[in-house]
Amino acid sequence: CNKCILFQGASKNLNLMEWDKLWSINKKIIDPVCPRHTAAVEERRVLLTLINGPEEPFSRIIPRHKKYEGAGEKCTTYTKRIWIEHADAESISVDEEITLMDWGNAIVKTIEKGQDGIITQLTGVLHLEGSVKTTKLKLTWLPETSELVNLTLVEFDYLITKKKVRAS
Template identity: 80%
Template sequence: MEWDKLWTINKKIIDPVCPRHTAVIEERCVLLTLTNGPDEPFVRIMPRHKKYEGAGKKATTFTKRIWLDHEDAKSVSVDEEVTLKDWGNAIVKEISKDRDGNVTQLTGVLHLEGSVKTTKLKLTWLPKTSELVNLILVGFDYLITKKKLEEGENFTDVLNPCTRFESAALGDSDMRNLKPGEVLQLERKGYFICDVPFTTLSKPIVLFSIPDGRQQAVLK
């Protein structure tokens, strides 16, 4: 049996109960300024899992300036309406790029009366605040680069040169409360287990990726 078929059992076990949090990959993350956003940040208390009360609550901060993953930012177009998860819709009005064509900044307006059913992109985001925590997201890959060795084939010829990879990220402030061994889902990024919890702002939280049967690793 293929490993990915076994790993789908992970998802069936943890998805109904593990809390949801948000992270943005730090490399080239993009600031979206909402010109009609809140002049003063405000906080809403929200469930950590919408269908499982036992996961507890979390505090989500809403601000005029929010962080997006670069991969998401480069997917949007001028005048496109997108959904900001757990907030509502916004319309992108301006896209700034550097000389190499990389998106560096977005400007938009909230359109909370818009329907989330009509948007193509549902984006995770983080508020631009000093309360965010630093994360190291750790993923693992196969030891060899093919599923099955042929007869007489030397396994040293197909060794994977990189079986561990890391991504620096920003995480929501409630992740300060994670305990070692606690399992969580990072929205749109997958499932993780806390290896090193929060101690100080100078030391990142370390999260290990939990395989869930997907063919493509999100962190690569």
């Protein structure tokens, strides 16, 4: 990539660059234009019921990325029952105020666990007048609707596992 070459600079000396610099440069190129999607692993998602949430689902068109207009828009549905990642649910405490990305704040009131100690369900109340700046957790979420799309994610991890690749 041209940016990688410019970053490295012109030199007759052999110059080795670590891979994280390539990933960082790549992100700066892709981030402004790449659509973003939210997903939750079906077997490990946790239902959060918002007691004062909307009785009827409603939708809004919002930007895909707050900083980059070129990423386009998306339609987000707001419902009384939403899915969050299990790892996020594990980091929440009772009476903690959290931020639901692209919606606002909520306060978690109960955390239910199964016999195995794994969180199965949360209840909370929307607190939309709360400040996003005061919350520690800012969580992505999905509405509980029949419109969710099932997909299979294949993750390859790093194809190159060495910090620096040297020619032999």
